[in-house]
Amino acid sequence: MGMTMTQKILAAHAGLDHVEAGQLIEADLDLVLGNDITSPVAIKEMEKMHVDGVFHKDKIALVPDHFVPNKDIKSAEHCKCVREFARRNEITNYFEVGEMGIEHALLPEKGLTVAGDVIIGADSHTCTYGALGAFSTGVGSTDMAAGMATGKSWFKVPSAIRFHLVGKPDAWVSGKDVILHIIGKIGVDGALYKSMEFVGEGIQNLSMDDRFTIANMAIEAGGKNGIFPVDDLAVAYMKEHSTRPYQIYEADEDAVYEEEYTIDLSSLRPTIAFPHLPENTKTIDEITEEISIDQVVIGSCTNGRLDDLRIAAKVLSGRHVAAGMRCIVIPATQAIYLQAMEEGLLKTFIEAGAIVSTPTCGPCLGGYMGILAEGERCVSTTNRNFVGRMGHVNSEIYLASPAVAAASAVAGKISCPCRLS
Numbered sequence: 001m002g003m004t005m006t007q008k009i010l011a012a013h014a015g016l017d018h019v020e021a022g023q024l025i026e027a028d029l030d031l032v033l034g035n036d037i038t039s040p041v042a043i044k045e046m047e048k049m050h051v052d053g054v055f056h057k058d059k060i061a062l063v064p065d066h067f068v069p070n071k072d073i074k075s076a077e078h079c080k081c082v083r084e085f086a087r088r089n090e091i092t093n094y095f096e097v098g099e100m101g102i103e104h105a106l107l108p109e110k111g112l113t114v115a116g117d118v119i120i121g122a123d124s125h126t127c128t129y130g131a132l133g134a135f136s137t138g139v140g141s142t143d144m145a146a147g148m149a150t151g152k153s154w155f156k157v158p159s160a161i162r163f164h165l166v167g168k169p170d171a172w173v174s175g176k177d178v179i180l181h182i183i184g185k186i187g188v189d190g191a192l193y194k195s196m197e198f199v200g201e202g203i204q205n206l207s208m209d210d211r212f213t214i215a216n217m218a219i220e221a222g223g224k225n226g227i228f229p230v231d232d233l234a235v236a237y238m239k240e241h242s243t244r245p246y247q248i249y250e251a252d253e254d255a256v257y258e259e260e261y262t263i264d265l266s267s268l269r270p271t272i273a274f275p276h277l278p279e280n281t282k283t284i285d286e287i288t289e290e291i292s293i294d295q296v297v298i299g300s301c302t303n304g305r306l307d308d309l310r311i312a313a314k315v316l317s318g319r320h321v322a323a324g325m326r327c328i329v330i331p332a333t334q335a336i337y338l339q340a341m342e343e344g345l346l347k348t349f350i351e352a353g354a355i356v357s358t359p360t361c362g363p364c365l366g367g368y369m370g371i372l373a374e375g376e377r378c379v380s381t382t383n384r385n386f387v388g389r390m391g392h393v394n395s396e397i398y399l400a401s402p403a404v405a406a407a408s409a410v411a412g413k414i415s416c417p418c419r420l421s
Helices: 005-014 040-051 074-087 103-111 126-132 142-152 174-184 199-206 206-222 232-241 307-315 334-342 345-351 402-411
Strands: 024-028 033-034 060-063 117-121 136-140 150-155 157-168 194-199 226-228 259-264 272-275 281-283 295-298 328-329 377-380 396-399
Touching: 005 136, 005 194, 005 226, 024 232, 024 396, 033 040, 033 103, 033 142, 033 150, 040 074, 040 142, 060 074, 060 136, 103 206, 103 334, 117 142, 126 136, 126 206, 136 377, 142 150, 142 232, 157 174, 157 199, 157 295, 157 307, 174 206, 174 259, 174 272, 174 281, 194 206, 199 328, 206 226, 206 232, 206 307, 295 307, 295 402, 307 334, 307 345, 307 402, 334 345, 377 402
Parallel strands: 033 060, 033 117, 117 136, 157 194, 157 259, 194 226, 295 328, 295 377, 377 396
Antiparallel strands: 024 150, 272 281, 272 396
8 A cells, every 4th residue: 555745754754664644653753843823732741741952943933923023022922931041952943033934934034944844833733844845834832842852752644535636726816726626515514623734736827826825725624734846936936946866756646545536626616714613615606696705814824924915016016905894914934024125015005095014823723913803804814713813703714815815905895806997
C-alpha cells in the first residue's frame, strides 16, 4: 500500500520506512510556532516541566500578532511574557513590533517554512504552510510546550482526501473562492482529521498567494492539514525567500484516499460564506436579496498578502466606499505594507475612503481594530464567521475574497466587481 504526500513526510520525520493512516508516531519537528495568545500558556507549561531551555533556538518562531501593538494591559503583559522568554532562550526568530506581521504570512516570507518540513504551531491556521509542500498543523499550547522542549511531537497519521483541480479560474475568482466552494461542498467536518491533498493541472493557474489561502482554510473543513505538490512556482518562491534546504515528497501512485473530488476552476463563481459557518456558501449569482453591510475588512492570515491588496486596490481605484461604510485594510506583514506603499496601493485605499492598519490579526478574532456592534454586518476576507467571532453575538460576518469585499465596500451591500458601474 502506497503513501500519500503527507504520510511520506511524517514517515521520514519519524525515521520509518512506512506509515499508515491511524498509526501513532513520534516525529521530529523542523519548526515550532507560537503567538502572543498561545505562547504564554506554553511558556508556563514549560516552567512546570523544569526543562533547561529549548530544544533549538533557531527552530522556534514567536510572533506577537493578535493584539499587537498592545491594545490593553492584559495584552501588554502577554507580549512581555513572550519577549522575556525569547530573550532568556536567545530565540532567533522572535519578531518584535516593527518586524512582525501576521504569523502565517510572515513565516514563509522570512523563509522559515519550506517543502518537506514538519511544523506545529499553537494556532489553528498553521496549516497554511502546506502551500509549500510542508506538513504543518495547529496544536494546543501544551503540545507547543512539549515541542519547544523536546523538538518532537506525537501524531496520529491522517488519512487523506484528494482534490483534483482542473481548468483556469475566471476573472475575479481567486483561491478564497476555491476553498469556500470546497468547504461548502464537503462541510466544516468533511475532512475531519484528514489531510486535504490538492493535485491537478489547475494548480498551475493558482498563484502562491492563492495556494496559501486554500491551505490556510483547510482547518475550516476540519482538516488536519492541507498540502500542495511542489512545482516550479513553489520552488521559485522558496529560492526567493529562503536559504534552507528543502525536500520534495510525492504521493505514491497506489496511495489510498478516502474520497476524491474534481474541482473545475473554470466553473467557479465569486463565493460568499453566510453566517454563521464557513460551509454556508452561496455564489454571487445565488444571492437574490439585497444584503446591506456596515463594515468591510480586507486582511488576515488568509487574505492580507500582496496579491490580495492589489486586487482590492484595482476594484477601489477611482471609486469611493459607500456613505457610512467602514472599510479597514490590513497588510499582513511590514514587507507587504512597504511594497503596497511603494506601488501606490495605500494611496488608492485612502483616496477611496478606507483606512490602513499596521499588520495585526486584530478584528479577525474579535480582538480590536474593527469590532462589530449588535446588529452590524461585515464582509470580511478572514476565515471564520462563527457567532460573535468579530464582536457582538448578534452581529453577522460574511466571508469573501478581497475582490468581493472591495466591491461590497463600494456598493454598501454584498456585491462583486462585475456588478459595479
